[in-house]
Every structure is written in C-alpha cells, then in structure tokens.
Amino acid sequence: MTRSNELVQELIDLDKKHFFHPTSPIKQQQEQGPAFIFTEGKGIHLFDVAGNKVIDGMSSLWNVNVGHGREELAKAAMEQMTKLAYSSCFATFSNEPAIRLAAKLAQVAPGDLSVTFFTSGGSEANDTAYKLARHYWILKGKPNRKKIISRTKSYHGVAMGSTSATGLKAFRDFTNSLAPDFLYVDHFSSKSLLETIEAEGADTIAAFIAEPVQGAGGVHVAPDHYFQEVRQICDEYGILFITDEVITGFGRTGKYFGIEHYGVVPDMMCFAKGVSSGYAQLGGVMISSRLYKEFTELSNGTLLHGYTYSGHPTACAVALKNLEILEQEHLIENAQFIGQELLKGFQWLHGERYIIGKVKGLGLMAGIEFVKDQNKNENFSTPVSPAVVNEAAKRGLICRAVVLDGQDILVFAPPLTINKEEIGKVIEILNDSIKAIEKNVFESLATKE
Incomplete structure (x- = not known):
C-alpha cells in the first residue's frame, strides 16, 4: 500500500534522527535516509511505503526460510x-x-x-x-x-x-x-x-x-x-x-x-x-x-x-x-532442487557476463565472484559488487555484497519457498543489472587499472 509523500518523508526524517541502524554506513544513513521502509512481506517478496515490490534474495538476513507473511x-x-x-x-x-x-x-x-x-x-x-x-x-x-x-x-x-x-x-x-x-x-x-x-x-x-x-x-x-x-x-x-x-x-x-x-x-x-x-x-x-x-x-x-x-x-x-x-511443505527438499537451478543460472551468467568469476553454493545459499579477467581471476581494485547490489535493487531484487578481506562477491539466500519461475526472474534481473553497468562501471574501472 502506497503511503502519502508527507508520511514517507516523516518516517525518513524520524529514522535519520532516532534510529541507529545495525551494520549500516552511518554517514549514508544520515545523508540519504533508509534505502527501503518495508511495510509488508508475502512469500519471497517485500513491499515498501512507496509501493515498490522487491524479491527478497537474502531471506532478509539468511533467516526467513519459510517466506514472509505466514x-x-x-x-x-x-x-x-x-x-x-x-x-x-x-x-x-x-x-x-x-x-x-x-x-x-x-x-x-x-x-x-x-x-x-x-x-x-x-x-x-x-x-x-x-x-x-x-x-x-x-x-x-x-x-x-x-x-x-x-x-x-x-x-x-x-x-x-x-x-x-x-x-x-x-x-x-x-x-x-x-x-x-x-x-x-x-x-x-x-x-x-x-x-x-x-x-x-x-x-x-x-x-x-x-x-x-x-x-x-x-x-x-x-x-x-x-x-x-x-x-x-x-x-x-x-x-x-x-x-x-x-x-x-x-x-x-x-x-x-x-x-x-x-x-x-x-x-x-x-x-x-x-x-x-x-x-x-x-x-x-x-x-x-x-x-x-x-x-x-x-x-x-x-x-x-x-x-x-x-x-x-x-x-x-x-x-x-x-x-x-x-x-x-518439503521445503528442505525444495532448497536442494531449486538450489541446483540457482547454480545453473549463475553458471549461465558466468558465460554471458565477462566480469563474473567463480560461482559457488550449496542449496539455497550461493555466491558470484567478480573479476577483471576470468582467466587470471584478478579482482578490480575497487569492488564492483556494491554497484550490482544497487542496480539490482532498482530492478526489484535484494542481494548482498561481500567486500571484506579483499573479496568482491555477490551473495544470495532466498526463502526456501522460491520456485523455478522465480529463480528465472532472479537470473533475469541479475543479468540486466550487470549488463546495465558493465560499460559504465567495469570498463572504466579496468581503464583505471
């Protein structure tokens, strides 16, 4: 349900003033406010105050195994x-x-x-x-x-x-x-x-x-x-x-x-x-x-x-x-079966997008590494996974970047209720997201190298 602009702005202002967010960039919180203000969840999806619908590709914090709204x-x-x-x-x-x-x-x-x-x-x-x-x-x-x-x-x-x-x-x-x-x-x-x-x-x-x-x-x-x-x-x-x-x-x-x-x-x-x-x-x-x-x-x-x-x-x-x-609901078995579909999709992306290195996972937890050169497996000096996260969010998918200890990895852990069709949508959004910023981001970073 979309809220009025006045209510949304009130929530943003209150958030910036009173809510000290866990595991979040403090300056970004103060300058930009919350990335999403969620109001509802259903299945693999979350809905925010602006009426946006996104796929929760991380089960929030790896934990909403049976999906939202049960x-x-x-x-x-x-x-x-x-x-x-x-x-x-x-x-x-x-x-x-x-x-x-x-x-x-x-x-x-x-x-x-x-x-x-x-x-x-x-x-x-x-x-x-x-x-x-x-x-x-x-x-x-x-x-x-x-x-x-x-x-x-x-x-x-x-x-x-x-x-x-x-x-x-x-x-x-x-x-x-x-x-x-x-x-x-x-x-x-x-x-x-x-x-x-x-x-x-x-x-x-x-x-x-x-x-x-x-x-x-x-x-x-x-x-x-x-x-x-x-x-x-x-x-x-x-x-x-x-x-x-x-x-x-x-x-x-x-x-x-x-x-x-x-x-x-x-x-x-x-x-x-x-x-x-x-x-x-x-x-x-x-x-x-x-x-x-x-x-x-x-x-x-x-x-x-x-x-x-x-x-x-x-x-x-x-x-x-x-x-x-x-x-x-046999969700453990579903995680095993659909997890294989997710890895297949990532392997397809590896062939389509030249900056994807290793893909890995087990069940419904998986990751994609980003590299300058697939043959040499070298990372960009500036991690690019955060840019992919931002682009994917604009297109309706939440995922997570891991840039610690010299890594540049995109990770996923959707609810165990996810089906094959929804996995296809995840792969489509990821492909479009990476493709949209390859020319503007990856090539410019490669030039700086």
Missing part, C-alpha cells in the same frame, strides 16, 4: 501469548513449548546431539558454546584448555566472544579490546588446524568452531573431506568440535543441517535464524548426549550462564510451527 506463525504466537507469553527458565522452571522444541530438535539433529541450551539469537548461541566448552574443561580439571580456534573468512556474530572468534578482520578491528585466547587458521586447510594445535599445544585448546558453509564471509563451501579430517584431528587431540549452523541450519543447504553433507557429527552445534524463520528471536546450542552426561556427573553447583529469554515460550511455539511447515 499466518500460521502469527497464529501460533497469538495462541501462545494468550496462554503464557513468557516465563523464566532459571532455577529449573520450564514450559511446554521449550520442552517440546528441545525434544523435536533432538529428533532432527545429526548423531547424538540431543540436549539444547536456548538463547535469543546466533551471537548469544556462539558465545554460549565458547563458555560451555571452557567450563567443560574446568570441570574436567584442565582449566588451561581455554583457547578457541576458528577460521579465516568466518563470521560468528557480534557479541564480544563471537566477534573475537570471527575470522573477518574488519569485524575485529571495530573494537580495540578483543576477548583473549582466540586463534584463526586457514579456512580450507585441515593442515593449518593441525599445525596450530601442535604449535600452541593441544592441552591449551578447548574447541574448534566452523560454519559448514561460510555465509557472511562470502559463501565458501569446504573442499571434499575437509570436515572428516577436522573431526579426526579433534578426536585425536581431545578437542571439542563446534559447528556454527546459524545460517546453514533448518534446510538452507538442502539438508536439515549443513554438517550433514559431510557425514560427521560435532560435539556442539549452534543454531538460530531459520529455527523460527525470523518470526521470533530464538537461537541455541545443542550438545551431545555424551557431553551432557559429563556436565551432569561433574557439576556440583549452579550453571551460572543464561539469558532472560532462554526458552522463551512464545518463540519456542513459533519455532515448532515453523519446523512443521518446513517438513510438511
């Missing part, structure tokens, strides 16, 4: 709120939605991951995993095992611990006082992990954390056998293996959880985003039955960690309905 989820929230909107889960208090969701997660998670600690989101989930790993070694009488190893190009969140674990340097440079005892290894090299463990001493390492597919870092799919080798190394040196499934969980990659593609089971698994498709704030950490048994046997006091909204009844009720939709 009345079933609104109804689940309303029904739970009218009974019990919120109650604490401290001091062993509980509620039925949290219990049911924990049981459901145990049913669908890989291997013996069977116990869940709930949080409000992904950053909290990752911070929780680091604290649980370190506390585990304290209980085991090995308090020196406190270092957490992560990978380059990784993203694990923006809380203090998760920022410190993030392998993208720009996020760490945002603050001048990182948490100690975080290390980084090459994102595709199990040898790098092994060498770091041996250099630091295994008796100082608490855990290793990895995304099954690196998302915000540029959609990097690990080489064959990488995670099998990682699991073997962690087992050999007694190091806890944590997977960060905040983006890759709940069907995004074409399986319930991304790590299932690799045939290994972690000791802990962090999740958020797709568990509720963004309809309620929810995350958590799943731990193995073996690990939980040891926590139970070795603990003799209170677990001094928890969030106000851990096990939030309404959020858990929404998540239960969300998982029901994923399964009943």
